[in-house]
Amino acid sequence: MKSSFLLALAVLLVNIIGSRTFAAERPNVVFAFADDWGRYASAYAELEPGGPSDAVKTPNFDRVAREGVLFRNAFVNAPSCTPCRSSLLSGQYFWRTGRGAILQGAIWDETIPTYPLLLEAQGYHIGHTYKVWSPGTVANAPHGARRTAYNKSGTHFNGFSQFVSGKADIEVAKEALYIEVRENFTTFLKDRENDEPFCYWFGPTNCHRKWIKGSGKKLWGIDPDQLEGKLPPYLPDVPIVREDFADYLGEVQAFDAGLGVLLTELEEIGELENTIVIVSGDHGIPGIPRGKCNLYDLGTQVPLAIRGGKNFPHNRVVDDFVCLPDLAPTILEAASVEPPKVMTGRSLIPVLKSTKSGQVDPTRDSVIVGRERHVAAVRDGNLPYPQRAIRTKDFLYIHNFKPERYPMGHGPGYGKPASPMPTYEELANNTFIGYGDLDASPTKAYVTLGMGKPEMQEYLDIAFGLRPQEELYDLKKDPHQLNNVAQSADYSDDRNTLSTRLMKVLKETGDPRVQGDGSTYDKSPFTDVFKRNRPKK
Numbered sequence: 001m002k003s004s005f006l007l008a009l010a011v012l013l014v015n016i017i018g019s020r021t022f023a024a025e026r027p028n029v030v031f032a033f034a035d036d037w038g039r040y041a042s043a044y045a046e047l048e049p050g051g052p053s054d055a056v057k058t059p060n061f062d063r064v065a066r067e068g069v070l071f072r073n074a075f076v077n078a079p080s081c082t083p084c085r086s087s088l089l090s091g092q093y094f095w096r097t098g099r100g101a102i103l104q105g106a107i108w109d110e111t112i113p114t115y116p117l118l119l120e121a122q123g124y125h126i127g128h129t130y131k132v133w134s135p136g137t138v139a140n141a142p143h144g145a146r147r148t149a150y151n152k153s154g155t156h157f158n159g160f161s162q163f164v165s166g167k168a169d170i171e172v173a174k175e176a177l178y179i180e181v182r183e184n185f186t187t188f189l190k191d192r193e194n195d196e197p198f199c200y201w202f203g204p205t206n207c208h209r210k211w212i213k214g215s216g217k218k219l220w221g222i223d224p225d226q227l228e229g230k231l232p233p234y235l236p237d238v239p240i241v242r243e244d245f246a247d248y249l250g251e252v253q254a255f256d257a258g259l260g261v262l263l264t265e266l267e268e269i270g271e272l273e274n275t276i277v278i279v280s281g282d283h284g285i286p287g288i289p290r291g292k293c294n295l296y297d298l299g300t301q302v303p304l305a306i307r308g309g310k311n312f313p314h315n316r317v318v319d320d321f322v323c324l325p326d327l328a329p330t331i332l333e334a335a336s337v338e339p340p341k342v343m344t345g346r347s348l349i350p351v352l353k354s355t356k357s358g359q360v361d362p363t364r365d366s367v368i369v370g371r372e373r374h375v376a377a378v379r380d381g382n383l384p385y386p387q388r389a390i391r392t393k394d395f396l397y398i399h400n401f402k403p404e405r406y407p408m409g410h411g412p413g414y415g416k417p418a419s420p421m422p423t424y425e426e427l428a429n430n431t432f433i434g435y436g437d438l439d440a441s442p443t444k445a446y447v448t449l450g451m452g453k454p455e456m457q458e459y460l461d462i463a464f465g466l467r468p469q470e471e472l473y474d475l476k477k478d479p480h481q482l483n484n485v486a487q488s489a490d491y492s493d494d495r496n497t498l499s500t501r502l503m504k505v506l507k508e509t510g511d512p513r514v515q516g517d518g519s520t521y522d523k524s525p526f527t528d529v530f531k532r533n534r535p536k537k
């Protein structure tokens with residue numbers, strides 16, 4: 001009897017120790033992924049002072065970068081939430097994800113492998129809080145599988161400035177939201193069994209429109225005047241635009257504070273050093289010309305810092321080009337799961353394990369980005385604005401497949417009569433009143449209502465005007481990508497080389513835009529689904 005008891009106890013101990021060893025051998029993954037967060041963080045201000053990042057403080061992102069790796073050249077594959085997330089989760093170019101390549105009406109193809117479900121199949125506990133394109137979603141529910149959602153403590157963090165601005169005590173209101181973040185995360189952790197490794201996605205939407213006017217200064221002390229002379233030259237440097245940008249940076253600081261809650265919790269449970277922490281955003285700033293939904297850097301370049309604890313050398317700044325689909329095979333390889341061959345992303349593990357800064361892998365010299373449809377009903381026939389681009393250290397080359405279409409959709413003076421003109425309130429609050437691929441905002445209203453004023457014409461054309469089939473920008477001379485040299489004889493060799501490189505990748509990866517007549521996204525089922533899901537104004 002005694003020997004049987006001892007044998008059973010020994011088996012139990014082996015199982016417990018074995019499960020903990022299994023967990024310890026494979027790192028946890030915490031991915032903090034902010035909606036609409038472009039490349040703004042105080043860590044970048046230290047590297048490249050003189051821009052909007054000078055006005056923002058992100059101590060927790062900076063900590064991840066300092067204790068891990070900060071990437072200078074990280075880009076999304078598509079500057080629109082659904083195709084970006086489809087490419088990221090699947091580790092593939094967005095055009096390989098079927099109807100995951102579009103925003104409204106998207107339905108996830110369950111046959112496409114995604115890293116969270118692959119990790120779950122190998123013993124990981126997976127879950128998310130707030131917004132996610134999650135594998136296993138039901139039709140027309142693209143932002144979260146209910147099975148893996150952890151939101152029981154609330155989702156008020158998504159409307160950070162709205163929630164906090166409405167309370168008498170700002171600091172008490174902020175703390176209530178930090179408690180919400182902590183409790184959602186700890187609830188997820190409590191559902192683990194046998195100390196299994198975990199994969200958690202933190203995806204608040206507070207950096208998405210809209211936020212409370214003046215909240216950047218009121219809640220975070222970001223004075224809009226700090227941004228004077230630091231905005232891109234294609235934006236009017238006026239109080240309305242500076243305040244709009246400052247309020248956005250306030251939401252960035254709020255996201256960073258939420259990240260800090262997660263880091264503290266990981267430390268308190270003793271898991272931080274065995275956790276890979278990844279922090280990034282799904283595209284550039286919303287409601288700002290050339291940002292979200294554009295292939296210029298303001299739309300596609302994002303922050304990226306990765307902390308691997310004991311797994312990777314730290315305190316490095318890396319210049320290698322990274323496209324966010326690279327993260328799926330990276331996470332899988334770190335977890336000792338072989339990435340599926342269909343993944344077009346390239347694992348970053350060799351870069352992360354290196355001790356070098358600067359350019360680590362010389363083959364990581366470019367990224368391919370693109371866009372099809374953002375929202376519906378912004379052009380006649382629900383047609384998209386198809387474009388693809390290649391970004392290198394020296395150049396940005398863009399191919400616009402349908403230059404006769406308006407990039408931001410139809411609006412007054414650009415595809416529609418300039419009169420009657422919508423009001424400021426309509427343009428600031430209703431995205432679909434005109435140029436529907438540019439979110440409603442005070443900046444959008446200010447620029448649009450400048451129509452007819454000579455000093456505003458250049459801003460209007462940059463924001464809403466037609467674009468040529470080919471765009472080429474010399475980034476050393478023109479970092480803000482304003483002087484298109486595609487037709488200059490001096491750049492003909494560069495244009496041809498980049499065009500050839502771009503088209504080669506598109507063909508090799510089966511991009512429907514270059515297969516056959518290239519009109520896949522112009523036809524059913526893509527157009528039909530938008531008629532059924534036409535957005536309400």
